Amino acid sequence: MKKQTTIQDIAQALNITASTVSRALHDHPKIKKSTKKKVWDMAHKLNYQPNSIASSLRKGKANTVGMIVPRINRHFFSNVITGVESILNPAGYNLIICQSEESIEKEKMNINTLISNRVSGMLISLSLETTTYDHIEHAIKRNIPVVLYDRITHKLNTCSVENDDEKGSYQLTKHLIEQGYRKMMWIGGSRKFNTYTNRFAGYEKALREIGINANKMPIFEGNISLETAYDFMKDFLNHEPLPEVIFSASDFMAMGAIIALQEKNLKIPDDIAVSGYSNEPFASLISPKLTSVEQFSKKMGQESARLLLEQIKNEGQKQSKQKITIEPQIIIRESTIKIKSE
Amino acid sequence: MKKQTTIQDIAQALNITASTVSRALHDHPKIKKSTKKKVWDMAHKLNYQPNSIASSLRKGKANTVGMIVPRINRHFFSNVITGVESILNPAGYNLIICQSEESIEKEKMNINTLISNRVSGMLISLSLETTTYDHIEHAIKRNIPVVLYDRITHKLNTCSVENDDEKGSYQLTKHLIEQGYRKMMWIGGSRKFNTYTNRFAGYEKALREIGINANKMPIFEGNISLETAYDFMKDFLNHEPLPEVIFSASDFMAMGAIIALQEKNLKIPDDIAVSGYSNEPFASLISPKLTSVEQFSKKMGQESARLLLEQIKNEGQKQSKQKITIEPQIIIRESTIKIKSE
DNA sequence: TTGTAAGCGTTATCAG
DNA sequence: CTGATAACGCTTACAA
Numbered sequence: 001m002k003k004q005t006t007i008q009d010i011a012q013a014l015n016i017t018a019s020t021v022s023r024a025l026h027d028h029p030k031i032k033k034s035t036k037k038k039v040w041d042m043a044h045k046l047n048y049q050p051n052s053i054a055s056s057l058r059k060g061k062a063n064t065v066g067m068i069v070p071r072i073n074r075h076f077f078s079n080v081i082t083g084v085e086s087i088l089n090p091a092g093y094n095l096i097i098c099q100s101e102e103s104i105e106k107e108k109m110n111i112n113t114l115i116s117n118r119v120s121g122m123l124i125s126l127s128l129e130t131t132t133y134d135h136i137e138h139a140i141k142r143n144i145p146v147v148l149y150d151r152i153t154h155k156l157n158t159c160s161v162e163n164d165d166e167k168g169s170y171q172l173t174k175h176l177i178e179q180g181y182r183k184m185m186w187i188g189g190s191r192k193f194n195t196y197t198n199r200f201a202g203y204e205k206a207l208r209e210i211g212i213n214a215n216k217m218p219i220f221e222g223n224i225s226l227e228t229a230y231d232f233m234k235d236f237l238n239h240e241p242l243p244e245v246i247f248s249a250s251d252f253m254a255m256g257a258i259i260a261l262q263e264k265n266l267k268i269p270d271d272i273a274v275s276g277y278s279n280e281p282f283a284s285l286i287s288p289k290l291t292s293v294e295q296f297s298k299k300m301g302q303e304s305a306r307l308l309l310e311q312i313k314n315e316g317q318k319q320s321k322q323k324i325t326i327e328p329q330i331i332i333r334e335s336t337i338k339i340k341s342e
Numbered sequence: 343m344k345k346q347t348t349i350q351d352i353a354q355a356l357n358i359t360a361s362t363v364s365r366a367l368h369d370h371p372k373i374k375k376s377t378k379k380k381v382w383d384m385a386h387k388l389n390y391q392p393n394s395i396a397s398s399l400r401k402g403k404a405n406t407v408g409m410i411v412p413r414i415n416r417h418f419f420s421n422v423i424t425g426v427e428s429i430l431n432p433a434g435y436n437l438i439i440c441q442s443e444e445s446i447e448k449e450k451m452n453i454n455t456l457i458s459n460r461v462s463g464m465l466i467s468l469s470l471e472t473t474t475y476d477h478i479e480h481a482i483k484r485n486i487p488v489v490l491y492d493r494i495t496h497k498l499n500t501c502s503v504e505n506d507d508e509k510g511s512y513q514l515t516k517h518l519i520e521q522g523y524r525k526m527m528w529i530g531g532s533r534k535f536n537t538y539t540n541r542f543a544g545y546e547k548a549l550r551e552i553g554i555n556a557n558k559m560p561i562f563e564g565n566i567s568l569e570t571a572y573d574f575m576k577d578f579l580n581h582e583p584l585p586e587v588i589f590s591a592s593d594f595m596a597m598g599a600i601i602a603l604q605e606k607n608l609k610i611p612d613d614i615a616v617s618g619y620s621n622e623p624f625a626s627l628i629s630p631k632l633t634s635v636e637q638f639s640k641k642m643g644q645e646s647a648r649l650l651l652e653q654i655k656n657e658g659q660k661q662s663k664q665k666i667t668i669e670p671q672i673i674i675r676e677s678t679i680k681i682k683s684e
Numbered sequence: 685t686t687g688t689a690a691g692c693g694t695t696a697t698c699a700g
Numbered sequence: 701c702t703g704a705t706a707a708c709g710c711t712t713a714c715a716a
Contacts, residue, residue: 006709016687019711020687023685023711030686031686047480052459053399053460054709055709057694059711060692072424073420078420095438097423117406142391281622282623286628286629360694368695374702393692394694397694398694398708399707401694
C-alpha cells in the first residue's frame with residue numbers, strides 16, 4: 001500500500017503541529033479561522049482522508065455499529081436494515097452486518113467479531129436456535145449498548161423493539177369472525193418460537209371470545225416455507241373435511257396452501273378463505289389478493305437504531321431499558337372477503 | 343467503557359512479554375507449545391478479545407471489505423450480499439455495507455467512508471446517476487482493490503462481474519419467436535442505463551434475425567416500477583392495437599402490465615402474452631406464472647468476492663483485471679406459452 | 685490560539 | 701524460542 005497522507009504531512013507542509021491540524025479538521029472553536037482554512041486547503045491538496053482506524057483506537061471505540069440478522073435476504077430483515085441505516089448513517093455511524101443463519105454458534109462468533117471491532121453498539125435479532133444468552137450478556141458486561149429487535153427475549157435487561165404479533169393475529173382473527181367464518185384451521189411455524197406462540201395466542205384469544213376452542217380445530221406446524229405448506233395441504237385435502245378459512249401465520253405458507261387448493265379447483269375465498277402474515281410483496285400481486293398483516297419493518301429498524309443511539313450517547317449512565325412495540329396493521333384483501341350477495 | 347484486557351495484561355500475568363503473547367495467539371511456529379497453552383488459557387481466563395482496530399492500525403489495513411449497493415432491500419442485491427458474505431466471512435473478512443440510493447453524491451461519500459475505514463477492498467455497483475468515475479479512480483489510486491459488479495463500466499481498469507443481459511434477452515426473444523409471436527412490444531427502464539440498453543439489444547438482435555425491426559414496434563421506457571407500467575398500459579389499451587406479446591425488461595413492470603390487462607378482462611397468454619426479467623420471487627406465484635430470466639444473483643456475489651480476495655492477496659503485483667460474465671437462464675412459464683391445440 | 689508529549693493495543697524488526 | 705523497542709495515525713491533557 002502506498003503511503004497515505006496523514007495529519008503529520010499536513011502539519012509539516014504548513015509548519016504547524018499535528019494537534020493543530022487535528023483540531024482544525026474538527027472545527028475546534030479555539031482555532032483561528034485563517035488556520036482552519038489553510039489546513040482545509042492543504043488537506044484537500046494532499047488528498048487527505050482521515051484514518052478512522054487510528055481515531056477509533058485512540059478513542060477506544062469505533063464509529064461503527066454491529067448488526068446481527070438471521071438472514072439478510074429476507075424481505076423483512078432487509079427492510080429493517082434499510083430503516084437502521086436511515087438513522088445511523090446521518091448520525092455518522094457505519095454498519096457491520098453479520099448473519100447468524102439461524103445458528104447460535106454463528107451468533108456467538110458474530111458477537112466476538114463485533115466486540116473485536118469495538119463497535120459502539122449492537123443490534124441483535126436472535127437466531128431460532130438461541131435459548132441461552134451468555135454470549136449476549138458477554139457483550140453487555142463489556143458495556144456495549146445492545147438493542148434486541150424482532151426476535152427478542154425478556155430474560156435480558158436490554159432495550160428491545162418487537163412486533164405485537166399477538167395483536168396482529170387477534171385483529172386478523174376478529175376480521176375473519178366478522179366475515180362469518182367459524183370453522184378455522186391454523187398453519188404456521190413451530191410454536192417453539194416466540195413469533196408463532198404469540199401469533200397463535202392472538203388467534204386463540206379472538207376465538208375464545210366467541211366460545212370457540214382453537215385447539216379443537218386443525219393445527220399444522222412446520223417449516224416456514226411454501227413447499228412445506230403445499231405438501232401438507234395436498235395431503236390434508238385427501239382425508240380431512242375442508243375448514244371455512246385457513247389462518248396462516250406466514251405468507252409463504254399461505255401461498256403454498258393456496259396453490260394446493262387451486263390445484264383441487266377450489267375457489268378462494270368462495271370455497272375456502274386464506275389469510276397470511278407479514279405482507280410480503282407478492283401478497284398484493286397474486287390472485288386472489290392475499291389478506292395479511294403489515295409489520296412496518298423499516299420502522300422497526302428506525303426505532304431500534306434510535307434506541308441504540310440514545311444508549312450510546314448516555315454511555316455509562318444507568319437508564320431504564322426501553323421496550324418498544326410496533327403496532328401491526330391488518331391488510332384486508334380479496335382472499336378473506338365473503339361475497340355478501342350470496 | 344470498562345478497561346478491556348489486552349495482550350499486555352496477559353503478558354504481565356504470565357511474566358512474559360506482549361510480543362510472545364501476540365505470537366502465541368497467532369500460533370507462531372517458533373513458540374513453545376507449553377507457552378502457547380499457558381497464553382491461551384490465560385487469555386480465556388481474563389476474557390480476552392483481540393482488538394482488531396489496533397491490529398488494523400498497525401498493519402495499515404483492516405480485515406474489512408466495503409460494499410456499495412444501490413439499495414439493500416431489493417431482492418436482487420440482498421442476494422448478491424448473501425453470496426459475498428458466503429465467501430468473505432470464511433476468509434476472515436467483515437463486510438461494511440453502504441447504500442448509494444442511486445445517488446452519485448452518496449456514492450462518493452460512501453467511498454470516502456470506506457477509504458477512511460481502510461477497507462482491504464471494495465465491491466461496487468454503480469448508482470443509476472453515475473456517469474463519471476473520478477471517485478472510483480480515487481480509491482484505485484490508493485491501491486485499494488476494486489471489483490465492480492452488476493452495474494459496471496468498462497471505462498475503468500478494474501475487475502468486474504456482470505450479467506449477460508443481452509444474451510438473456512436474446513434467448514427469451516427467441517423463445518417468443520418460436521412460440522409464434524411476431525407483433526411485440528417492449529417495456530423497460532430507461533435505456534440510458536446499461537442494463538436496459540443491453541436487454542434491448544438482445545431483443546432487437548433476435549428480431550432482426552427474422553427480419554423484424556424492433557424499433558418499428560411500440561417501445562415504452564419509464565421508471566422500473568409496477569405503478570409506472572400499470573398507468574402506461576391502462577392508457578395504451580385505450581387507443582392502440584394490442585400486440586401479441588409484451589416483452590418487459592422487468593418483472594415489476596410486467597406485473598403492472600398484467601394487472602392492467604386483466605382489468606380489461608384480457609386473458610394471458612391467450613389474448614396477449616407477457617414476459618418479465620430477473621425472476622422475482624413472485625414470478626412463480628402469480629397466475630399465470632410469469633416467464634422470466636434468472637440472474638443467479640447469489641453466484642454473482644460469490645464471484646465478485648472471489649475476484650476481490652484474489653486481488654487482495656496479490657496486492658501490489660500487477661495482474662490483468664478479470665471480467666466475469668454470469669450466464670442468465672430463461673425460465674419459461676405459463677405467461678408466454680401458446681396453447682398448441684388451438 | 686497553538687505546541688508538547690503521551691498513549692490507544694498491536695505487530696514487525698532486530699537482537700539475543 | 702523469547703525479549704526489547706519502535707511505530708501505525710490520531711486525540712487530548714497540559715503547558716505556553
